[in-house]
Amino acid sequence: MIIILTPEATENDLQDLVGNLKDRGYGVHISKGVEKTIVGAIGAPDEDKAVIAEQIESFRYVERVVPILKPYKLVGRDFHPDKTVINVNGVEIGGEKIVVMAGPCCVENEDQTMETAMAVKAAGASILRGGAFKPSTSPYGFQGLGEDGLKILARAREATGLPIITEVMDARDVGLVASYTDILQIGARNMANFSLLREVGETRKPVMLKRGLSSTIEEWLQAAEYIAGRGNYEIMLCERGIRTFETFTRNTFDISAIPAINGISHLPVVADPSHGTGKWSLVSAVSRAAIAAGADALIVEVHPHPEKALKDGAQSLRPDKFQLLMNGIGAIAKAVGRTV
Amino acid sequence: MIIILTPEATENDLQDLVGNLKDRGYGVHISKGVEKTIVGAIGAPDEDKAVIAEQIESFRYVERVVPILKPYKLVGRDFHPDKTVINVNGVEIGGEKIVVMAGPCCVENEDQTMETAMAVKAAGASILRGGAFKPSTSPYGFQGLGEDGLKILARAREATGLPIITEVMDARDVGLVASYTDILQIGARNMANFSLLREVGETRKPVMLKRGLSSTIEEWLQAAEYIAGRGNYEIMLCERGIRTFETFTRNTFDISAIPAINGISHLPVVADPSHGTGKWSLVSAVSRAAIAAGADALIVEVHPHPEKALKDGAQSLRPDKFQLLMNGIGAIAKAVGRTV
Amino acid sequence: MIIILTPEATENDLQDLVGNLKDRGYGVHISKGVEKTIVGAIGAPDEDKAVIAEQIESFRYVERVVPILKPYKLVGRDFHPDKTVINVNGVEIGGEKIVVMAGPCCVENEDQTMETAMAVKAAGASILRGGAFKPSTSPYGFQGLGEDGLKILARAREATGLPIITEVMDARDVGLVASYTDILQIGARNMANFSLLREVGETRKPVMLKRGLSSTIEEWLQAAEYIAGRGNYEIMLCERGIRTFETFTRNTFDISAIPAINGISHLPVVADPSHGTGKWSLVSAVSRAAIAAGADALIVEVHPHPEKALKDGAQSLRPDKFQLLMNGIGAIAKAVGRTV
């Protein structure tokens, strides 16, 4: 931790700070510059550094505290340099092959789900997505079919052989959802729902953790650390766009987050161009970009009849457009030394 | 709903759209401009308009859909013009008197809580705040004392007579927390945790709903509508700053949200200058501003020893500074026709 | 400057860095922690520290550089603790009295300007605002009357005795605009137009510098430092809202910026609630809040017929509403020990 004193700080203030830090077990280095005095505090590894930084920042004579972050112990590359590969019923995420998850935003009924599952499988997808529990900004919006939706997904898995991924929104439903699904999805709105993170951390199902709408990359990795801290290391990080001032797209897809995560974490990265853009006409281009930037997987919304979709119709691809997307990403994957 | 067609849309496309809308039960108005054709769709009040808007937006020949939002049925002023006043053990929030809630970020132990409670009462606060269940970005941070913390709060209430407010983070804990507290607080990270919103909506305890870090005013009101939809109308809306590019402050306190909410909703508005700024030196000025802008209440972090606080030390006021804050807001309250 | 090494940095890397820093004239302090090595570099005051920080950050073995900012030499409080008071033809900005500048967004014609000038004077404004050169996002929008507009403003000054403030957008027009106006306004879009800043810095006219739409407080102060660096110290800083994700208001008025600037700079602060909110119905509340938070002046758009205004009709007050605003701020000013 680096502590910068105010210009008004006196020698007494400095001694007071040094004493305080030594009492906490820190080693202390003092640097007196022309305009500022800076104090480095080293060691004391067992305490919560963020808490102490805030305490020190409340001192009258302290201008600013710069924390020197501890590496993410479990999800960072520092202590785990090799990329994690997650095996979901034989589908490997994080390996050479780019994995495509596709399906409707919501499970609406058996026909729609089955038709979509067949179509995305035919086009080359490896995993079926579909929501049974749905977050809805409006209390009057569609909230999903619940367990009935999970049953439909399970039948679609049986019919197609595709593993399934579906969202869990409530810590009380983790057991139920885990009993049906192959991957548990944590949605963007729940990225900082720490009770839910701990609960999925207790399962041994792979988890796909979506980035929160206003979450920094560091906060996202800390959320993953919550899950890993309970012993579940099979975590994928899903970039799905952040909230910015731009309104042309629904969110701003943060393409740089993909190589950034690849640099600091060993976890596989999934790109969600459907939520990332909110417009079906931009989904293919952003899918290609994500793979070119190093994504390990895509998750794409496909609906046979977007004009009748109960949610996210504007960002869902029809099966024929999805087929074109699949055709287009093959060459990109090859260009970065991977396959689809 | 207003539908704007692309420049390429043909007469057939237009007829196709009109047919589709009529089948859904809409009345249709067509406006052909020099450059664009616009279709207004009116009526069909029982369907989910956001869903339909997304479906229509997926049409090839549709450029944009502009939803005409339904008024917030329960929390909007349209159908409920009178301001809501919430009575918490005799303390009225939303009335003439400005209510100040104050206390530590976290309940750390009985001495700290009791000392703070006495101090804020002496300075003029009417409600004691304190966290027993704490969200922490890092899994290695302090998570609160849980039920032990609730018990300490209850004893502080007994000793001081101040009603208490504390956060509930998990739908499973709502019953437990409600059995101790006088006001249930929903934190910013959980504003869109719809399971939790529904659960507090089932209680008959007043709820203070913090605005999400990246939530628009409209989304915030929709979250309140979730709670009201379960029959709990005693809701306060707490502005606590939004996330922006500015890093000088921890968040950007959205002062305009206060008169904006007062214009469109009948719910009382609480201002949280501690999280809104993240710096104790800015808390008093923003408190005065919030009251001048029309806030009904403040919630302020106070700690007898910020330099030892387990959380939020940098934004906590010492009791003597809090006393100065209280002294300063009296005149402001009077200037806007209220009292403290 | 604090330099944090990567976990992979070797002893040789450290010695390489130390040599490099000493060659540049820095004093060096090394702190080896459990997980990270940190190097403090002190001194070498004559170089451009931001440049050197970027150079050092490009080193393979450097994880991050934390600059220890030099105080703003000219506009910061460190070397100039007393508040600046600017005298504009007898009107003092930065003193005990809150100054209100008011008038139309654009000078449209003599009648409109004269009518507005009379009205705002009658209501208690001390300075007349009005745009002759107007930035317009669309090239097809109204761009102002140019010098004809300046002449109209000058006649309005003659008729009312009110000093005038008007915007200059082009470095080539600074002489012309300065020959008419009493205060030169730099608009938000030009806050980082450094040629223009230098040019107004060469004049001896007071300058009101608006904050850029996406400018941090530190960048804003650096822009002021450009002006002061040319010898013009009569600078007011105008908070007018920043761009965020919220669309309910045109911008997000950053109320915390007012006490923040008062803490770090000696320059007077002006609040612009008209652009800060974009909605006339919010202007009065935000005006009161700004004064409660410590603003020295307000700048408010007033138009006798907003429904015919050539720009910003939605955020302009009619004279009767402006009179109500003036009535409301008197009590607030008194509450914070000032007058209107």
Add this chain to the structure above:
Amino acid sequence: MIIILTPEATENDLQDLVGNLKDRGYGVHISKGVEKTIVGAIGAPDEDKAVIAEQIESFRYVERVVPILKPYKLVGRDFHPDKTVINVNGVEIGGEKIVVMAGPCCVENEDQTMETAMAVKAAGASILRGGAFKPSTSPYGFQGLGEDGLKILARAREATGLPIITEVMDARDVGLVASYTDILQIGARNMANFSLLREVGETRKPVMLKRGLSSTIEEWLQAAEYIAGRGNYEIMLCERGIRTFETFTRNTFDISAIPAINGISHLPVVADPSHGTGKWSLVSAVSRAAIAAGADALIVEVHPHPEKALKDGAQSLRPDKFQLLMNGIGAIAKAVGRTV
């Protein structure tokens, strides 16, 4: 324009509005819904629609006005469906071949510029970039060599045969800079410097217009429309990242803007991964992504000695890393049917 009335609007208000609109020459359509009345106003194409929308929005009984934007007449696809190809001394931007512009942030001296020019040419770049007039946030930062820098660039062009691109910051310098350079660059801070846009619009040099830090895609296109409005149609749009809450990267590169612009405009799109990320380690990945998403060109900062660069050292590639970037993008270009 669509006008939504408040719930309180009376029949008289409606008639008042209709009269007002008809007086302005609009055709009017009224739609009375269950909860809201909506008025469509069509025609009157010669007026400034944004101005009128603001006027109407100031009416007491109007809740909201939704403008139906006029297509961008000159830079939009609606009236100009074919992609623009700009020929710069034989280098075509917007054609099949991906063009790479590379060079140092600043021209520091002849040796550095010449060495970099040779290196980027050897690696396959087609255009040399380099700044002679530099915007600097701090008034104490390096501001560029001015005309001496332009002369060095011209000699580097002579030596290598590469056309050059350099920034112009001041409307007074447009003639000077245009007399040396092959492409005029407008920087992000000047995107809304309308005097400068008009001035480069008067030249017949190609212009590269960078997106402003907080500019929406629509505002960016309107800025291009300013240039085109003066008769200069040879405009490239450069995505260089927008300002968001994320601090891990210097800016957030908006990858979706590339296909979005390709959909609505005929102008070529250039990607700037150096400013878009601010970190050299992310530049290659984002370059690949930009091409995969449909960019026509890249502009990349290369410096032979980033550790001595006078600006942007942290985001500059060494020549060997730039060679790797060039190697990597060839396959991506091929995958999207283009060449490098």
